[in-house]
Amino acid sequence: MQGRFTSRLHDERVASWLGIALGVSILVSFATGLVSHFMQQPAGWMQWPSRPVNLYRVTQGVHVIGGVATVPLLLAKLWTVYPRLWQWPAVRSVLHAAQRLLVFVLVAAALFQFVTGVLNIAYWYAFRFFFTTAHYWTAYILVGALLIHVSDQWAKARRTVMTRPQDAVGRRGFLLTVAAASGAVALTTAGEAVTPLARLAVLAPRRPGTGPQDVPVNKSAAATGVTATARDPAWRLTVTGRVSREVTLSLADLHALPQHTARLPISCVEGWSVEAAWRGVRLRDVLRLAGVAGDATVRVESLERYGLYRSSEVDPPHWRDPLTLLALGMNGAPLALDHGYPCRLIAPNRPGVMQTKWVHRLVVA
Ligand SMILES: Nc1nc2c(c(=O)[nH]1)N[C@H]1C(S)=C(S)[C@@H](COP(=O)(O)O)O[C@H]1N2
Numbered sequence: 001m002q003g004r005f006t007s008r009l010h011d012e013r014v015a016s017w018l019g020i021a022l023g024v025s026i027l028v029s030f031a032t033g034l035v036s037h038f039m040q041q042p043a044g045w046m047q048w049p050s051r052p053v054n055l056y057r058v059t060q061g062v063h064v065i066g067g068v069a070t071v072p073l074l075l076a077k078l079w080t081v082y083p084r085l086w087q088w089p090a091v092r093s094v095l096h097a098a099q100r101l102l103v104f105v106l107v108a109a110a111l112f113q114f115v116t117g118v119l120n121i122a123y124w125y126a127f128r129f130f131f132t133t134a135h136y137w138t139a140y141i142l143v144g145a146l147l148i149h150v151s152d153q154w155a156k157a158r159r160t161v162m163t164r165p166q167d168a169v170g171r172r173g174f175l176l177t178v179a180a181a182s183g184a185v186a187l188t189t190a191g192e193a194v195t196p197l198a199r200l201a202v203l204a205p206r207r208p209g210t211g212p213q214d215v216p217v218n219k220s221a222a223a224t225g226v227t228a229t230a231r232d233p234a235w236r237l238t239v240t241g242r243v244s245r246e247v248t249l250s251l252a253d254l255h256a257l258p259q260h261t262a263r264l265p266i267s268c269v270e271g272w273s274v275e276a277a278w279r280g281v282r283l284r285d286v287l288r289l290a291g292v293a294g295d296a297t298v299r300v301e302s303l304e305r306y307g308l309y310r311s312s313e314v315d316p317p318h319w320r321d322p323l324t325l326l327a328l329g330m331n332g333a334p335l336a337l338d339h340g341y342p343c344r345l346i347a348p349n350r351p352g353v354m355q356t357k358w359v360h361r362l363v364v365a
C-alpha cells in the first residue's frame with residue numbers, strides 16, 4: 001500500500017525536521033498561553049508584576065502570531081506522514097495499538113488547537129463551546145501527548161537527522177518552502193502587534209491605525225449598551241467596599257485631580273496590540289482619597305450590565321504603579337466613547353480584556 005505514495009518526501013528525515021520545529025513551536029505556544037491564562041485567572045498565590053510594561057504584549061504576540069505561523073508546519077508534517085495512516089496490518093501488537101492511539105490524540109488535539117485558535121482571532125465563532133476553556137484544557141492534552149511522542153521518537157529522530165542523507169530527493173527545497181510559507185504568514189500578521197509593519201498585515205483581523213483615535217475597538221459602546229449611561233451628565237465614579245470613606249467623583253472632579261500621561265499598549269488576547277499616549281488620573285491617587293489599605297485588591301466595574309469583560313480585578317502591584325491610570329483622554333484628545341468615555345482603566349503589563357472601559361465603580365476587597 002505504501003508503494004502507492006510516490007513522493008519520496010514522505011520520509012523520516014523530513015518528518016523528523018518538521019517534528020522538531022513543531023515540537024518547539026507548540027511548547028512556546030503552551031508557555032505563552034499559560035502566561036495569558038494565569039494573568040487573567042491567577043491562582044491564589046500568584047501576583048503578576050506590572051513591569052516590564054510590554055511583557056504581555058510580547059508573550060501574547062508570540063502566542064498568536066507564532067501560533068498562526070505554525071499552521072504551515074503542521075500541514076506539512078501531516079502531509080509527510082499521512083501515508084502511514086493506511087499501513088497494513090493496521091495493528092501489529094498492543095504496543096503498536098497504543099502508539100497509534102497516541103498519534104491520533106496528538107493530531108486531533110493539535111488540529112483542534114490550531115483550528116479553534118485561528119477561528120477565534122478571526123471572530124468566527126462556529127463552535128458552541130466556550131473557546132477559552134476548551135483551548136486551555138486541550139493544551140494539556142496536546143502537550144501531554146507531545147511529550148510522550150517525543151520520548152518515543154527521540155532516538156529515531158536523532159539518528160535520522162544526525163546521519164547524512166544517501167540520496168537527494170529535494171528535501172531541502174521542500175523544507176525551505178515550508179519555512180518560507182510560515183515566514184510569510186508571520187510577516188503578514190505581525191503588523192497587528194508591530195506597528196511599523198501594520199501596512200503588511202493583510203492577514204490580521206485588527207490593525208494599528210484603524211478605529212477611533214488610531215486604536216482598534218473590539219466591543220463598541222453600542223454593542224455593550226452603554227451609550228446613554230456613558231454620556232449621562234449624572235455619571236459619577238464611586239469608590240466603595242473596604243474603604244475608610246466612600247468617595248464619589250464627577251468627571252469635573254476627576255479633571256481637577258493631578259493629570260498624568262502614560263505611554264502604554266492595549267494588548268488584546270487575540271494578539272493585536274497598539275501603544276497609545278493615555279492621559280488621566282493615577283488609580284492610586286483616587287484610591288488614596290478613599291483611604292485604601294496597601295494590600296487591597298480592587299475590582300474595577302464598568303457601566304456594562306452583562307458581558308464577560310464588564311469588570312476586572314487589579315492587584316496591588318498594578319494599582320500602586322504610577323503608570324496605572326483612570327484614563328480620560330488618549331493620543332491628545334478626550335477619550336472616544338468606544339474607547340471607554342468617560343473613564344477607562346489602563347495599566348502596564350496586562351491583557352486587553354482587563355483594561356476595563358466605561359468605568360463607574362471601584363470596589364475594594
Ligand atoms: N467594559 C468593557 N471593557 C472592555 C471590553 C468590554 O467588552 N467591555 N473589552 C476589552 C477588550 S477585549 C480589549 S482588547 C480592550 C480594547 O480596548 P479598546 O477598545 O479601547 O481598544 O478593551 C477591554 N475593555
Ligand SMILES: [Mo]
Pocket residue numbers: 218267268269270352353
Ligand atoms: Mo481583547
